[in-house]
Amino acid sequence: MKIHTALAILAFGVGTASAQTAAPAVKVDGGKLEIKSIQTPQFQASNVGEKRWRPKDWMEVDFSFQIKLPQSAGGRNGALDSLAVTYYIALNAQTKDGKYEVIKGAFNYVDIPASEDCHALAYVSPATLRRLLQKDGFTPSDIKAWGYEVTVGGQRIEGNSSMGKAPWWEKTESFSMNEGVMLAKTETPFGILWGDYDVSAKKQ
Known part of the structure; x- marks a missing residue:
């Protein structure tokens, strides 16, 4: 009996040590998401001709x-x-099934x-917003809620939302998830702007 108890304690100790070793040492202090409407930037080039667009x-x-x-x-x-x-x-927009x-x-x-x-930037195009909102234009009032999760090495180390700490997006039966439509800055006309303001991104 004592042997089994000792083995159980040893196994628990090894498991705890492994979990502590696997825990990421980095700490992330994240703020709120700032979501705003921003118009397509306009650039000029001298040798490509002009095209009219809005x-x-x-x-x-x-x-x-x-x-x-x-320090390590x-x-x-x-x-x-x-x-x-x-x-x-x-978004303040619903599918036909609510x-x-x-x-x-x-x-x-x-x-x-x-x-x-540090700042991380992401974008949604006017065409995608029109499809989802069923209207032209976008303003912050079109946002119903926001949230985010930060992971390092596959482990969640930070998160927040406009609805409190609870991950509202896990109630999947209430939402229509649109994945793959959010763009990194380099995939948009904003790609050459703002120098070192934001960190570099790679889309998953």
């Missing part, structure tokens, strides 16, 4: 955050190779500097 309204998602690393990973002077962020944006339209976007952000104010 700038339209995009959705811009701006996630502000800061990471902290242990560089501390304040270090950088994290990557972290994953999944966004959930519920489900709210939700935009889901997942991105890997790379080379994140520690102890600095």
